[in-house]
Amino acid sequence: MALARETGTGLFVLALTSNPEGGEVQHAVRADGRSVGATMLGHLAAENAGEEPLGSFGAVVGATLGDLSSYELDVGGPILAPGIGAQGATAADLPAVFGGAVRNVVPSVSRGVLRHGPDAVALRDAAERFADGIRTAVTAG
Template sequence: MSGGFGARLQALADERGRLCVGLDPHEPLVRAWGLDYDAAGIERLARDTVAALADEVMVFKPQSAFFEVFGSRGVAALGRVLDDIRAAGALSILDVKRGDIGSTMSAYARAYLSDDAELRADAITLSPYLGFEALRPAIDLAHATGRGLFVLCHTSNPEGEEVQFATHGGHTIAQGVVDHAQAENTEHGLDDMGLVIGATHDNAGVDLSGFTGWTLAPGIGAQGGTVEGLSAIFGASAHHVLPSSSRGVLRAGPDRQALQEAARALILH
């Protein structure tokens, strides 16, 4: 699959429909699958989910923290999950929410966005709250390697608004994230930089009318968001929204057919 991340995402959306399945192996979920809560158990849940949905789902989003909790064994398991996603012809968004400055941000970028990184993903999530420009090492490396970035904007947790809706320079911090992200997309003539806006809100809380990238919308299912509600939240931008559900799909497992049916019920065509 050639082209930048945004183009690859659009091609898969046209082919499979829009849905991101989050791979968040919570302990109760792992045990409900009849698995031990250890590195082997979380790996089995994640890889079995990818195998069941490999031909149906366009994007998988492993949450790194659930693998990191088991140390080096968990990180190695995460690497194998990412390998499976690539082999399935799907795209990966590694949910790491990194955000730092200088050489530390450069190291984070190399860990996930370099072509030779063991945990390389097609895209990662970033936190811009040390300043958007602090993300520059990741932005530049993503452009160099054809990968994508999703930057936290208006997140699904209500307490996030105390920071995201604070004002600076005549607009909210969240709107500033939108504007900075669009400036990057415009400068490079690509739509490889996206936003993270929760599907749990009554409205997006920001003006997306000029935004050409993709918006990742977590919170479908267990957090109360619905795919039917996306149009009300995002309006004319809803066609570029990627709904994301984790427990809403995973709790249907481990039965393969049940996982497929749960995912199909959420896919937007």
């Protein structure tokens, strides 16, 4: 983090990953009663404090995770959200998973697009469909 600050860059920290096995570590409760994932999110919020509109320290939080309302997801930085497409999450899941923090979500889709290749037009169309679906989901309501 010090290097990122010195060089004017940023980083993403794995907080609540999209893979089902991640919960074993990330939902583990520390001696202070907070989970590992919540602790990571708390550190990121502290690092981003005072930065407008967003700080440069982001969290990775899976779009597959369902109800995350017990977590404070608004860390004042971007939230990289893998899990849409091949892992089963959809664009429509984003508002329910991320709540008010959905405005800071950067959804990622890899295989969901790539499986339409190698035809370049089909790849582009698939990417546009995902982008449209995500735009609609995060701007609705």
